[in-house]
Amino acid sequence: MKTLWTFRQIMIENELDVALFNATTDKLAKVFQVNTDNQRIDSVHIKSNMRRLGRISIFSTSINKFLANLKRSHSKHFATVNTDVIGKYISEKALSCFSLVKPSESSKTLLLKSAKTFMT
Incomplete structure (x- = not known):
């Protein structure tokens, strides 16, 4: 790593x-x-924040987008997904842990969040 x-x-x-x-x-x-x-204003933020994304953040964001698309396009399959997984990744607060942390504390927060997510 x-x-x-x-x-x-x-x-x-x-x-x-x-x-x-x-x-x-x-x-x-x-x-x-x-x-x-025509460039969207938020696309500038993507470029500046992209270099700081870690593997856990990319993984979490990917799951979030996958579940959102699954819900929209294949609700029958979405209904079979464990509710704990949905709660962790598709709620409003699901991805906020990455934006509310000071950069100096991000590795500690990522470690704690990943341990809770992947060890339970």
């Missing part, structure tokens, strides 16, 4: 994260034929 963090830090220090983000964004926009002339 330390290697992942070291590699990410090297990319950030050398501004390679910006180049990678721009290349990926450009490719996705081209493939999905997205008009980038």
Whole structure:
């Protein structure tokens, strides 16, 4: 895990994260034929916050989006999902733990949240 963090830090220090983000964004926009002339204001926040996402945050956000789409598109299958899982990932407060924490305390919070989520 330390290697992942070291590699990410090297990319950030050398501004390679910006180049990678721009290349990926450009490719996705081209493939999905997205008009980038009008940029949403919140897309700027995505770019600035993306470098700080950890694996747990990405995992939690992915589950949240998956469950929201499952509920919208396949309610029959959504009804079979354990209510504890739904409560942890689809509620209004589900992802807020990542935005309410000081950066200096984020690793401690992530460790506690992940332990509670994945060890129970």
